[in-house]
Amino acid sequence: MQTHLADSFRNTPDGDAAERILRSCVHCGFCLATCPTYQLLGDELDSPRGRIYLMKQVLEGATPTAKTQLHLDRCLTCRNCETTCPSGVEYGKLLDIGRHVVEEKVGRSVSETATRTALKAGLGTPLLFNTALKLGQSVRSLMPASLKTSIPAAEAAGDWPASRHTRRMLVLQGCVQPGLKPNINAATARVLDHIGISLITANEAGCCGALPHHLNDSDAGLAAARRNIDAWIPHLDAGMEAIVMTASGCGVMVKDYGWLLRNNSAYAEKAARISAAAKDISEVLITEREALSALAAHAAPKRIAYHPPCTLQHGQKLSGGVEALLTDAGFELTPVAEKHLCCGSAGTYSILQPALASQLKARKLGHLQAGRPELIATANIGCLAHLQSGSPIPVRHWVELLDTALSTS
Numbered sequence: 001m002q003t004h005l006a007d008s009f010r011n012t013p014d015g016d017a018a019e020r021i022l023r024s025c026v027h028c029g030f031c032l033a034t035c036p037t038y039q040l041l042g043d044e045l046d047s048p049r050g051r052i053y054l055m056k057q058v059l060e061g062a063t064p065t066a067k068t069q070l071h072l073d074r075c076l077t078c079r080n081c082e083t084t085c086p087s088g089v090e091y092g093k094l095l096d097i098g099r100h101v102v103e104e105k106v107g108r109s110v111s112e113t114a115t116r117t118a119l120k121a122g123l124g125t126p127l128l129f130n131t132a133l134k135l136g137q138s139v140r141s142l143m144p145a146s147l148k149t150s151i152p153a154a155e156a157a158g159d160w161p162a163s164r165h166t167r168r169m170l171v172l173q174g175c176v177q178p179g180l181k182p183n184i185n186a187a188t189a190r191v192l193d194h195i196g197i198s199l200i201t202a203n204e205a206g207c208c209g210a211l212p213h214h215l216n217d218s219d220a221g222l223a224a225a226r227r228n229i230d231a232w233i234p235h236l237d238a239g240m241e242a243i244v245m246t247a248s249g250c251g252v253m254v255k256d257y258g259w260l261l262r263n264n265s266a267y268a269e270k271a272a273r274i275s276a277a278a279k280d281i282s283e284v285l286i287t288e289r290e291a292l293s294a295l296a297a298h299a300a301p302k303r304i305a306y307h308p309p310c311t312l313q314h315g316q317k318l319s320g321g322v323e324a325l326l327t328d329a330g331f332e333l334t335p336v337a338e339k340h341l342c343c344g345s346a347g348t349y350s351i352l353q354p355a356l357a358s359q360l361k362a363r364k365l366g367h368l369q370a371g372r373p374e375l376i377a378t379a380n381i382g383c384l385a386h387l388q389s390g391s392p393i394p395v396r397h398w399v400e401l402l403d404t405a406l407s408t409s
């Protein structure tokens with residue numbers, strides 16, 4: 001694609017990156033077939049190719065409007081288009097740049113700004129989120145059924161094994177996950193303990209920064225990244241093998257620290273090191289598959305429908321690992337259609353674009369339930385909470401299922 005960037009973007013780090021990405025798009029339109037918003041709305045401007053055109057126009061000097069912003073807002077950032085694209089267009093990176101530019105030029109209404117500020121503060125601050133969650137859980141039994149589905153019942157974390165192994169890994173605790181589903185990280189610690197790895201937390205680390213980053217507050221996103229890098233580097237120096245991610249949405253963000261801080265001379269090298277050390281729990285466990293298979297119960301298999309989050313299959317390009325580990329452990333995976341499509345959770349998308357998100361959720365749950373599973377499993381807290389709010393059967397993190405299989409063996 002020919003590009004003629006406006007003077008204000010030419011020869012800037014973002015301008016150079018955007019120009020390289022724009023030039024890699026050959027307009028073939030293959031990506032339209034797998035774009036969820038194009039499938040729902042049928043408008044080229046709600047497709048990857050249409051959004052690429054919009055961003056190109058803005059970067060070449062056209063004035064964006066509220067309509068431009070709407071089409072970019074409606075994108076789920078699922079990156080399904082990247083998986084489909086035969087030319088390797090890095091759509092996600094281009095969208096980050098395009099959204100930021102459009103946000104600066106178009107701005108937001110007072111109510112939109114207030115909603116976004118509340119989401120960043122409420123979801124990105126564990127103390128605030130957990131206090132509000134506990135308050136909601138304490139009055140949950142008094143709520144009407146329609147409200148109950150949005151507030152999950154309180155859950156116990158279960159034991160976290162003491163650090164006793166020479167092999168050690170760090171874990172990113174996350175901001176909403178420890179409050180909503182405290183058992184996920186504890187189950188991860190137990191599974192790793194079974195195979196001789198101790199899982200450690202670094203208390204100085206916090207939110208991965210994905211939340212503000214995807215709400216176009218790149219300063220707050222980068223500040224969170226720098227804080228986590230400062231918290232984790234000393235642990236890597238002390239011999240931690242990896243930084244384990246149990247939420248694929250956080251994993252894809254931490255794996256991008258190197259890219260996001262590439263122009264920061266004080267952090268570029270450290271950020272690249274952290275990104276290289278970040279591993280989804282499925283990546284860690286697939287390399288320990290033999291040891292795990294020997295331990296799993298292989299008794300009374302449960303029928304599971306697995307939903308691979310977009311941040312795992314398209315963002316981190318990791319496919320098949322979870323399915324292999326669950327099958328090894330004796331679970332029966334039911335066939336699920338349209339596995340590549342987003343469930344509509346997409347960070348804060350389900351709150352900011354509720355109509356599209358609920359259509360995608362209903363479609364996804366229909367496919368997940370078609371094989372009559374006993375449980376739905378997934379790998380990201382956002383997908384888990386979103387799907388559970390509409391599912392009559394339990395939705396769990398897959399590592400909790402593996403933990404159960406190991407503890408009953």
Ligand code: SF4
Pocket residue numbers: 024025026027028029030031032048049081084085086087088089
């Ligand atoms: S598939 Fe790739 S190259 Fe083709 S239009 Fe979409 S982004 Fe461009």
Ligand code: SF4
Pocket residue numbers: 034035036037038046047048051074075076077078079080081082091
């Ligand atoms: S990221 Fe997802 S929603 Fe956005 S353009 Fe690509 S496929 Fe469509």
